[in-house]
Amino acid sequence: MKIEVCYTPELIKQFDLKGKIVVVIDVLRATSCMVAGMGSGVETIRPVSSIEACTELGAKGYIMAGERGGKKVEHFNMGNSPFEYMEDAVRGKKVATTTTNGTKAIELSADADEIIVGAFLNLSAVVNYLENKGKDIVLFCAGWKGRYNLEDSLFAGAVCNGLRNTAAFEDDATLSALFLYQSMKDDLSYYISRSNHAARLSSFGILRDIEYCAKIDEFSVVPKLLDDHLVL
Amino acid sequence: MKIEVCYTPELIKQFDLKGKIVVVIDVLRATSCMVAGMGSGVETIRPVSSIEACTELGAKGYIMAGERGGKKVEHFNMGNSPFEYMEDAVRGKKVATTTTNGTKAIELSADADEIIVGAFLNLSAVVNYLENKGKDIVLFCAGWKGRYNLEDSLFAGAVCNGLRNTAAFEDDATLSALFLYQSMKDDLSYYISRSNHAARLSSFGILRDIEYCAKIDEFSVVPKLLDDHLVL
Numbered sequence: 199m200k201i202e203v204c205y206t207p208e209l210i211k212q213f214d215l216k217g218k219i220v221v222v223i224d225v226l227r228a229t230s231c232m233v234a235g236m237g238s239g240v241e242t243i244r245p246v247s248s249i250e251a252c253t254e255l256g257a258k259g260y261i262m263a264g265e266r267g268g269k270k271v272e273h274f275n276m277g278n279s280p281f282e283y284m285e286d287a288v289r290g291k292k293v294a295t296t297t298t299n300g301t302k303a304i305e306l307s308a309d310a311d312e313i314i315v316g317a318f319l320n321l322s323a324v325v326n327y328l329e330n331k332g333k334d335i336v337l338f339c340a341g342w343k344g345r346y347n348l349e350d351s352l353f354a355g356a357v358c359n360g361l362r363n364t365a366a367f368e369d370d371a372t373l374s375a376l377f378l379y380q381s382m383k384d385d386l387s388y389y390i391s392r393s394n395h396a397a398r399l400s401s402f403g404i405l406r407d408i409e410y411c412a413k414i415d416e417f418s419v420v421p422k423l424l425d426d427h428l429v430l
Numbered sequence: 431m432k433i434e435v436c437y438t439p440e441l442i443k444q445f446d447l448k449g450k451i452v453v454v455i456d457v458l459r460a461t462s463c464m465v466a467g468m469g470s471g472v473e474t475i476r477p478v479s480s481i482e483a484c485t486e487l488g489a490k491g492y493i494m495a496g497e498r499g500g501k502k503v504e505h506f507n508m509g510n511s512p513f514e515y516m517e518d519a520v521r522g523k524k525v526a527t528t529t530t531n532g533t534k535a536i537e538l539s540a541d542a543d544e545i546i547v548g549a550f551l552n553l554s555a556v557v558n559y560l561e562n563k564g565k566d567i568v569l570f571c572a573g574w575k576g577r578y579n580l581e582d583s584l585f586a587g588a589v590c591n592g593l594r595n596t597a598a599f600e601d602d603a604t605l606s607a608l609f610l611y612q613s614m615k616d617d618l619s620y621y622i623s624r625s626n627h628a629a630r631l632s633s634f635g636i637l638r639d640i641e642y643c644a645k646i647d648e649f650s651v652v653p654k655l656l657d658d659h660l661v662l
Contacts, residue, residue, distance in 0.1 A: 205437065205578060206441070208440055208441055208444075209438070209440055209441075209576075209577070209578070212440075212575075212576060212577055343444075344441075344444060345441070345444055345601075345602075345603075346437060346441070346602055346603040346606070347602045348602035348605060348606060351602075351606060368626070369577075369626055370577075370578055370579045370580035370583075370625055370626050370627075371577070371578040373580060373621075373624070374578070374580060374583060374606075374610050377609075377610055377613045377614060378606050378609055378610055378613075380613065381609045381610075381612065381613040382609060389605075392605070393602055394600070394601055394602045395602075
């Protein structure tokens with residue numbers, strides 16, 4: 199079981215995803231929302247890349263969710279807050295979502311054998327899942343507009359830390375992610391709140407979201423992509 | 431004085447280099463060689479991208495140096511070992527060099543106001559130089575074939591550490607490099623020797639080079655690019 203870390207979508211072409219499990223990571227906030235939603239009874243979530251595709255699914259009965267530049271798309275039912283995904287109104291429903299970085303990372307993972315989504319909210323569940331499967335792993339950080347970001351790299355490091363006795367650490371990015379996590383883990387939410395993306399989001403007044411996305415193991419679900427839909 | 435870190439040439443397009451000082455970093459071994467050479471009395475070093483360009487300069491009296499895939503180019507005078515750059519035979523001479531990653535990073539830095547080269551061998555000199563200039567800085571890791579690598583990121587972190595009280599740390603990559611360095615700094619040569627590139631180089635029997643490139647402050651020179659040549 200080999201584990202690798204890809205820090206941004208710009209670098210994913212350097213990885214051979216065939217036969218591997220890809221963990222898509224967009225802590226602030228796409229994959230945190232997906233975990234919160236699937237862990238709170240949402241039936242399925244369909245990630246799509248465009249507002250148009252999301253709107254079309256809306257006409258077919260999906261709840262339309264998503265943001266552009268951190269803000270809710272105007273005619274959508276909800277934005278990209280984990281709290282919205284945990285409301286009664288979405289329980290048992292199908293949600294179509296489009297986000298800036300997370301959805302793109304999912305699309306770029308198409309070659310993988312299996313795509314799951316991870317966030318601090320389901321950290322242990324993800325680690326256990328990967329341990330049980332025993333396949334090679336690529337931890338794919340969605341980043342921000344193609345750039346390296348702190349919170350996704352930290353989560354990748356947290357998964358590495360969980361698998362440090364069972365997986366083979368062969369590449370430099372993986373070793374770095376592990377050390378980064380180990381050096382920040384005692385004050386994780388502080389560092390996440392200091393990240394560039396948290397600073398951007400803070401300007402929209404959603405500090406509550408950032409704090410929630412830094413929580414560990416609120417859910418034990420591992421959403422998995424099947425026929426373009428996230429299922430449990 | 432703002433400081434940013436670019437982890438690989440694949441990401442350099444995300445940075446605006448205009449008006450900034452770029453520090454090109456290729457610890458194993460291009461920039462270590464440049465520092466060792468310029469610090470040992472080589473008159474000038476001209477980095478070029480191709481074997482052909484290097485051969486042409488050889489016909490004009492330059493000593494031809496460089497590697498491909500870690501090995502000396504067959505008809506060249508020397509390879510890419512810092513020890514070759516410190517020999518009497520190159521003192522006072524002009525050297526033309528072509529390497530896999532370092533030369534490419536220098537070419538991609540063309541928009542910068544100033545390009546200097548850094549390695550552990552001249553760490554404090556680089557930090558002092560940047561501190562005195564007071565300009566915005568991009569620490570540009572040459573990586574390996576476009577991938578993230580440990581030794582260059584660690585050096586970037588070492589520079590960040592040296593400037594932690596004077597420079598503004600605004601981006602996530604910079605904060606991560608700083609933490610990575612701080613968590614590995616007590617056993618730097620061990621971690622560098624564990625890196626992917628060190629493992630590749632070890633198979634060529636050049637452990638001595640790797641150990642030397644992890645040495646700090648052997649030289650106090652800061653080679654700077656001027657009209658395509660490195661000068662002091």
